[in-house]
Amino acid sequence: MSKSQTEAIEAFASARLDRLEGDGLRRRLHPTVRSEGGVATRDGRAMISFCDNDYLGLSQHPKVKAAAAEAAQRYGAGAGAARLVSGDCPLNEDLEARLAKHKHTAAGRVFGSGYLASIGTIPVLAGPDDLIVIDELAHACLNTGARLSGAAVIRFRHNDVDAAISALQQPHRRKLLITETIFSMDGDLAPLADLSAACDDAGAWLVTDDAHGFGVIDIQNPAPVQIGTLSKAAGAYGGYVCGPASLIDLLVSRARSFVYATGLPPPTLAAALAAMDIMEAEPERGARSRQLAHLFCKALNLPAPPAAIVPLVLGEVDKAMAASRRLEAAGFLVSAIRPPTVPVGTARLRFTFSAAHQEADVVRLVEAVRDALR
Numbered sequence: 001m002s003k004s005q006t007e008a009i010e011a012f013a014s015a016r017l018d019r020l021e022g023d024g025l026r027r028r029l030h031p032t033v034r035s036e037g038g039v040a041t042r043d044g045r046a047m048i049s050f051c052d053n054d055y056l057g058l059s060q061h062p063k064v065k066a067a068a069a070e071a072a073q074r075y076g077a078g079a080g081a082a083r084l085v086s087g088d089c090p091l092n093e094d095l096e097a098r099l100a101k102h103k104h105t106a107a108g109r110v111f112g113s114g115y116l117a118s119i120g121t122i123p124v125l126a127g128p129d130d131l132i133v134i135d136e137l138a139h140a141c142l143n144t145g146a147r148l149s150g151a152a153v154i155r156f157r158h159n160d161v162d163a164a165i166s167a168l169q170q171p172h173r174r175k176l177l178i179t180e181t182i183f184s185m186d187g188d189l190a191p192l193a194d195l196s197a198a199c200d201d202a203g204a205w206l207v208t209d210d211a212h213g214f215g216v217i218d219i220q221n222p223a224p225v226q227i228g229t230l231s232k233a234a235g236a237y238g239g240y241v242c243g244p245a246s247l248i249d250l251l252v253s254r255a256r257s258f259v260y261a262t263g264l265p266p267p268t269l270a271a272a273l274a275a276m277d278i279m280e281a282e283p284e285r286g287a288r289s290r291q292l293a294h295l296f297c298k299a300l301n302l303p304a305p306p307a308a309i310v311p312l313v314l315g316e317v318d319k320a321m322a323a324s325r326r327l328e329a330a331g332f333l334v335s336a337i338r339p340p341t342v343p344v345g346t347a348r349l350r351f352t353f354s355a356a357h358q359e360a361d362v363v364r365l366v367e368a369v370r371d372a373l374r
């Protein structure tokens, strides 16, 4: 190992870290053990987590865990190679058929993660001669996919249909309009019917990311291309794209993050399949996460959300961090969300509700939030 290179990298990276620290933007990992009932244990202290995306509590469900364990015994812990190289574990096809049926599309494709699904799919749909019109609050992976495509990119004001219509006026070969369904950091719902109509008028194609809607709320989604993740309400890991059959086929040959990345581990695929069984058999789980979010909002006079995400925007980073620390002291894990995940000046607490929570947990949380903001 070259000593001079190592030292130069040390100097570079520690200067960058110092700058992030000074701006209050340095991020740190905290060892935390998650368990049933939304419990998260950190530094030996058990807390209730109101910040994960395990909306249905399925990551801890005995049937989901058993399915993963059984698949590990039967197929092994890992996929061995990319699906095109070593052969396709049959669980992939099962899951893809299942997803397409759930989404009412002709076909589905599973990717290594939601992030990989986005950055692989968008450059297949659009290239340098094309136009991508994207909501300004769309997730980082959608923006990265747009950038990787080489298309011209216009970001429009959040959920502003007129702004999207005017951005779509530009003449280009192909046009995509990209948005989330339920927005990850704001919890609101995109005006999907109006955006779809705008696409029809402009000859554009609507692409949505349903990471936070899937399993929580059944959205009437007119988008022909629907991206999502298996790592949130499905309690497992992996991403997917559902859409027209020939596009889904094309991804196998052209999506770089599909072709050049190893397939999902069989235990993960089996966990996602078992989770979808439960998600579909017990729709009351999604309803419960939404009801708990409503209960919380009603008590704090906040607007009721369409799904299970409630933002409490506090403004400056310090304020959000301090509120998060106070909640932690009261036994609740609610992380502060800060730039660049959200726009500067909109640092916030982001509360997420799960079917695994008890109503009493939410009632105590409300009190803790009142105290923390006092």
Ligand SMILES: *Cc1c(COP(=O)(O)O)cnc(C)c1O
Residues within 6 Å of the ligand: 113, 114, 115, 116, 139, 141, 180, 184, 209, 211, 212, 228, 229, 230, 231, 237, 238, 239
């Ligand atoms: C979490 C998330 C992703 C990424 O999904 P992963 O499976 O975690 O890679 C993509 N889009 C949105 C909106 C998300 O919230």
